[in-house]
Amino acid sequence: MAGRTPRKAPEHFDLVILGSGSTAFAAALRAQELDKSAVMIEQRSVGGTCVNRGCLPSKNLIEAAKLVYDAHNPRYPGLTQEGPGLSVNFRELVAQKDEVVESYRQKKYDSLLGGRFTVRDGSARFVDAHAVEVEGRRLTGERFLVATGSRPHIPDIAGLESVPYLTSDLLTHGEVEELTELPDSLLILGGGYIALELGQMFARFGTAVTIMDRNRQLLAHGYETEIGRIMGQVFEDEGIDVLTNATMRSVHTDAQGIVADVQVGSTQRTLRAERLLIATGRRPNSDGIGLEAAGVSVNARHEVEVDAQLRTGVPHIFAAGDVIGRQHGSQMATPVGSRQGAIAAHNALAADEPRTFDGRVIPRAIFTDPPVGIVGMTEEKAVAAEHRCWCRPLPISLVPRAGAIRDTRGFVKMVADADTNEVLGVAMVGVNASEVIHEAAMAMRFHAKLADFVDLLHIYPSMAEALKIAAISRSKDPARLSCCAE
Numbered sequence: 001m002a003g004r005t006p007r008k009a010p011e012h013f014d015l016v017i018l019g020s021g022s023t024a025f026a027a028a029l030r031a032q033e034l035d036k037s038a039v040m041i042e043q044r045s046v047g048g049t050c051v052n053r054g055c056l057p058s059k060n061l062i063e064a065a066k067l068v069y070d071a072h073n074p075r076y077p078g079l080t081q082e083g084p085g086l087s088v089n090f091r092e093l094v095a096q097k098d099e100v101v102e103s104y105r106q107k108k109y110d111s112l113l114g115g116r117f118t119v120r121d122g123s124a125r126f127v128d129a130h131a132v133e134v135e136g137r138r139l140t141g142e143r144f145l146v147a148t149g150s151r152p153h154i155p156d157i158a159g160l161e162s163v164p165y166l167t168s169d170l171l172t173h174g175e176v177e178e179l180t181e182l183p184d185s186l187l188i189l190g191g192g193y194i195a196l197e198l199g200q201m202f203a204r205f206g207t208a209v210t211i212m213d214r215n216r217q218l219l220a221h222g223y224e225t226e227i228g229r230i231m232g233q234v235f236e237d238e239g240i241d242v243l244t245n246a247t248m249r250s251v252h253t254d255a256q257g258i259v260a261d262v263q264v265g266s267t268q269r270t271l272r273a274e275r276l277l278i279a280t281g282r283r284p285n286s287d288g289i290g291l292e293a294a295g296v297s298v299n300a301r302h303e304v305e306v307d308a309q310l311r312t313g314v315p316h317i318f319a320a321g322d323v324i325g326r327q328h329g330s331q332m333a334t335p336v337g338s339r340q341g342a343i344a345a346h347n348a349l350a351a352d353e354p355r356t357f358d359g360r361v362i363p364r365a366i367f368t369d370p371p372v373g374i375v376g377m378t379e380e381k382a383v384a385a386e387h388r389c390w391c392r393p394l395p396i397s398l399v400p401r402a403g404a405i406r407d408t409r410g411f412v413k414m415v416a417d418a419d420t421n422e423v424l425g426v427a428m429v430g431v432n433a434s435e436v437i438h439e440a441a442m443a444m445r446f447h448a449k450l451a452d453f454v455d456l457l458h459i460y461p462s463m464a465e466a467l468k469i470a471a472i473s474r475s476k477d478p479a480r481l482s483c484c485a486e
């Protein structure tokens, strides 16, 4: 008909992926290996949260903050700081962070695109179970993967809607949320890993930081209780104000910045800061993507519901990564999403046996100083799973290397089944804990027992000896060992 633009035919793919984070990339690469076509759809930056505004930029700046802290706080007698020490140019630090992010994104994400593996810019939304719409274009697929990740959870607090606040998106690059000026003072709401990592980082760059959390201690959920206690002490020793059992009732701004009415225990307090950072957890991006139109359901925690093969209730639609939250032992972490993306693509596109995600052994780290490393069950979980628990926390000062390098902050705890002696979980706070935890993880993959940690010759003096000493303490007093004797 004259004057009417013909509607473009939909493009068709073997796998249509909503999102382009680490979960999506792993799925698209697996599709490529299977010689299938895949398209990812991205509304922000290619690569998703981890590379652009999560893992990579945070770890880059956290290390810079450690250099500043160590320069000002030499822990050896004989080393004294003279003169002003290191000075911090936050803008330049942010600029170098952006360069690192750009170069990593180019190497690990952008350069992989091409051929039958493409990305489309725009926001994707299911129009029915077989098609999504992106900026007015229709893309159809044989199979779909929802890998839309998560975003900061914003709590319901009186006045918050009219207050400018930061979220972890402050680490982003090329978006308005990026923070380029170092605040003089910062109030952080939340006591999870993001609050801790960013709180210590800002404090070390020179910001006066207050961390407030409604729980009785930091890291209240999913961690051994000792970890939150130790980190609270470490933070206070560094001059960070830690308020637990603290609830923000309302917030507003005045000429100086943020004013928050806070209830701490039974007392009311007014907290002031130049900036406010909301770090109260993350929620899956399962809304606004037309899941209802596709017939895909979401649970009360906003997680896209999947079975152990990562299939939603609609057999050709899969979901993986942050958007499935904590189902089937999953956790919101990059390597978890990558593993799941590959499994989902395999189950969607390969003819052989379906695969399932195994969340029994997931090593995790919190990149504070000292760092935290965890894997497997906490004592509470082991008891809930009806194990008779042999669970013993030991101070990291028992590890020769910790004493040798004059950093004895932390602890190590093994959670073992008291009947079989199988190690079910490990938690460690201490120098290099984020690396040491891999030994425990590998051992647990093969159902190692306490004796296996003792039998393995460990490098002396190393922080990994923490694991051996913890295991030895099942039968001997670890305070009465000589050097590396067993």
Ligand SMILES: Cc1cc2nc3c(=O)[nH]c(=O)nc-3n(C[C@H](O)[C@H](O)[C@H](O)COP(=O)(O)OP(=O)(O)OC[C@H]3O[C@@H](n4cnc5c(N)ncnc54)[C@H](O)[C@@H]3O)c2cc1C
Pocket (backbone or CB within 6 Å): 018, 019, 020, 021, 022, 023, 024, 041, 042, 043, 044, 045, 047, 048, 049, 050, 051, 053, 054, 055, 056, 058, 059, 122, 123, 124, 125, 147, 148, 149, 150, 168, 171, 194, 285, 288, 289, 320, 321, 322, 323, 332, 333, 334, 335, 337
């Ligand atoms: C500050 C911070 C630090 C972190 N540090 C670590 C760490 O050290 N180690 C670690 O393992 N994990 C870390 N994480 C967690 C990690 O970043 C996430 O678990 C991981 O990025 C999740 O990957 P994903 O692919 O599932 O989701 P994402 O990476 O979030 O990707 C989802 C993508 O989908 C896009 N999207 C959403 N909706 C739509 C739509 N409708 N249309 C088109 N696109 C859409 C989003 O823009 C996003 O880019 C950190 C997170 C944060 C915030």
